[in-house]
Amino acid sequence: MSEDYLARIGNLIRDARRHQGMTQTDLAEQLGTSQSAVARIEQGGQNLSLEMLARIGDALNSEFVSLGHSQPQHLRVEGGRKLSGEIDVKTSKNAAVALLCAALLNKGRTTLRSLARIEEVNRIIEVLGSIGVKTRWLPGTSDLEIIPPATLDLDAIDIEAARRTRTVIMFLGPLLHELDHFQLPYAGGCDLGTRTVEPHLIALRHFGLNVLATQGFYEASVRVGEGPGKPIILTERGDTVTENVLLAAARHPGVTVVRNASSNYMVQDLCFFLQRLGVGIEGIGTTTLTVTGVEHIDVDVDYQPSEDPIEAMSLLAAAVVTDSAITIRRVPIEFLEIELATLETMGMQYDLSPEYVSANGHTRLVDLTTIPGPLKAPADKIHPMPFPGLNIDNLPFFALIAAKAEGTTMIHDWVYENRAIYLTELTKVGARVQLLDPHRVMIEGPTPKWRAAEVVCPPALRPGVVVLLAMLAAPGTSVLRNVYVINRGYEDLAERLNKLGARVETFRDI
Ligand SMILES: CC(=O)N[C@H]1[C@@H](OP(=O)(O)OP(=O)(O)OC[C@H]2O[C@@H](n3ccc(=O)[nH]c3=O)[C@H](O)[C@@H]2O)O[C@H](CO)[C@@H](O)[C@@H]1O
Numbered sequence: 001m002s003e004d005y006l007a008r009i010g011n012l013i014r015d016a017r018r019h020q021g022m023t024q025t026d027l028a029e030q031l032g033t034s035q036s037a038v039a040r041i042e043q044g045g046q047n048l049s050l051e052m053l054a055r056i057g058d059a060l061n062s063e064f065v066s067l068g069h070s071q072p073q074h075l076r077v078e079g080g081r082k083l084s085g086e087i088d089v090k091t092s093k094n095a096a097v098a099l100l101c102a103a104l105l106n107k108g109r110t111t112l113r114s115l116a117r118i119e120e121v122n123r124i125i126e127v128l129g130s131i132g133v134k135t136r137w138l139p140g141t142s143d144l145e146i147i148p149p150a151t152l153d154l155d156a157i158d159i160e161a162a163r164r165t166r167t168v169i170m171f172l173g174p175l176l177h178e179l180d181h182f183q184l185p186y187a188g189g190c191d192l193g194t195r196t197v198e199p200h201l202i203a204l205r206h207f208g209l210n211v212l213a214t215q216g217f218y219e220a221s222v223r224v225g226e227g228p229g230k231p232i233i234l235t236e237r238g239d240t241v242t243e244n245v246l247l248a249a250a251r252h253p254g255v256t257v258v259r260n261a262s263s264n265y266m267v268q269d270l271c272f273f274l275q276r277l278g279v280g281i282e283g284i285g286t287t288t289l290t291v292t293g294v295e296h297i298d299v300d301v302d303y304q305p306s307e308d309p310i311e312a313m314s315l316l317a318a319a320v321v322t323d324s325a326i327t328i329r330r331v332p333i334e335f336l337e338i339e340l341a342t343l344e345t346m347g348m349q350y351d352l353s354p355e356y357v358s359a360n361g362h363t364r365l366v367d368l369t370t371i372p373g374p375l376k377a378p379a380d381k382i383h384p385m386p387f388p389g390l391n392i393d394n395l396p397f398f399a400l401i402a403a404k405a406e407g408t409t410m411i412h413d414w415v416y417e418n419r420a421i422y423l424t425e426l427t428k429v430g431a432r433v434q435l436l437d438p439h440r441v442m443i444e445g446p447t448p449k450w451r452a453a454e455v456v457c458p459p460a461l462r463p464g465v466v467v468l469l470a471m472l473a474a475p476g477t478s479v480l481r482n483v484y485v486i487n488r489g490y491e492d493l494a495e496r497l498n499k500l501g502a503r504v505e506t507f508r509d510i
């Protein structure tokens with residue numbers, strides 16, 4: 001095994017161990033080895049047999065070696081083809097997961113229309129099913145019907161499915177109205193480095209929730225009936241933390257004021273849905289939300305979330321990297337304005353249709369047609385900000401676009417500990433990407449020659465898609481291995497790109 005590979009496996013093992021709340025000594029005891037040997041493994045300084053990897057996997061409840069039927073999916077890409085035609089943007093992953101959690105507030109039937117049929121949604125459906133919530137896809141549609149039971153059975157929770165998503169943390173808000181004691185597995189998801197949980201716990205304390213983090217689980221206890229006596233000031237303007245507070249406030253009888261709230265797209269969708277449940281919400285689209293809760297919610301409700309601005313940006317990047325003119329329909333323009341303004345400074349040209357309204361009745365949409373042409377690097381670094389800034393999940397696509405642009409572009413990801421690092425994978429397909437530190441990459445464009453390559457998909461959704469899109473530009477056959485993370489957030493991406501003229505085939509090992 002190469003040293004680089006060993007270091008990555010070491011990082012994975014360290015993250016999984018911390019995730020389980022274990023020390024190096026705890027893990028060493030389980031493996032019958034010493035703490036110093038575990039330290040060496042985590043630093044990538046120890047050759048590992050498959051047998052040892054499997055034992056570590058067992059000890060950490062995490063699959064590092066996979067055998068048998070559930071083989072990982074890979075993509076084979078015949079690159080160098082131009083795209084053409086029209087494609088619709090699907091509804092967003094991030095609203096879908098918030099709405100699935102919100103359905104727990106409602107004793108009646110919730111129907112979520114045109115939900116993205118993605119692995120992230122599948123994991124949450126598995127978790128909901130395990131605790132007694134009935135869900136079913138209405139025949140021939142992507143509409144999901146959700147009916148909670150009279151009493152949730154948290155003891156039966158599907159731990160494996162729960163650990164594969166971060167969303168499980170958003171069960172805290174709804175559950176504190178249902179149970180005075182419960183346990184939830186630690187949140188998982190893409191490997192983006194440590195992500196904060198504390199802001200959620202601090203904010204939810206206002207509703208009587210106390211959480212103790214034990215070995216791999218949050219132990220929650222609730223002082224029933226408690227509510228915020230003063231405005232809740234969020235310590236971070238995070239999306240899911242805002243959503244968690246909204247979910248708690250929705251059934252708190254009284255008024256909750258949340259300041260420094262995120263006004264991002266998924267939060268707005270959640271607010272519109274909660275309004276349909278009868279919850280009063282003022283200030284949608286701003287950073288102060290005033291919620292008037294309803295103690296018992298029992299309504300039959302239908303809701304369709306808005307289109308995904310990150311998928312729209314992904315498709316736009318696909319057009320740029322392949323020099324193609326395509327029409328991306330149903331683009332949620334109000335959540336892509338800064339991105340488009342930035343692209344304009346780089347010389348990007350496009351046409352927009354008149355605006356129309358999404359099925360949620362609020363979000364403004366357009367059809368966007370890309371016009372291929374030369375691009376230049378922006379004068380300043382590109383960096384994300386909470387909405388209405390440039391979306392952090394769109395930042396990786398700017399790395400790809402920068403690799404098409406003449407000049408040097410600095411991308412600064414101050415948000416995630418690991419994500420910018422994965423952008424260096426673009427060098428494997430010919431881009432010139434230099435990692436300056438864990439948060440900053442420098443890209444030298446235009447890429448002289450995209451070249452086909454075999455790459456293991458980075459363990460993070462957006463960087464994974466960025467590598468895939470770069471492969472569309474590289475003449476010849478590329479392979480992207482183990483693309484679960486992409487399927488976590490995109491529905492049938494390969495098939496939909498193929499409808500635009502790409503040639504992407506899915507396959508598994510025998
Ligand atoms: C399901 C869902 O909706 N996921 C989105 C949500 O995750 P989510 O809301 O879970 O994001 P996190 O809370 O993990 O925030 C991401 C990182 O940003 C940091 N941070 C965030 C806000 C802030 O004001 N200051 C700050 O430092 C956090 O400490 C964390 O390290 O928001 C992220 C950031 O927009 C997006 O990438 C995710 O796609």
Ligand SMILES: C=C(OP(=O)(O)O)C(=O)O
Binds near residue numbers: 461489
């Ligand atoms: C980081 C992301 O999402 P999540 O919060 O689900 O990990 C993402 O959508 O890129």
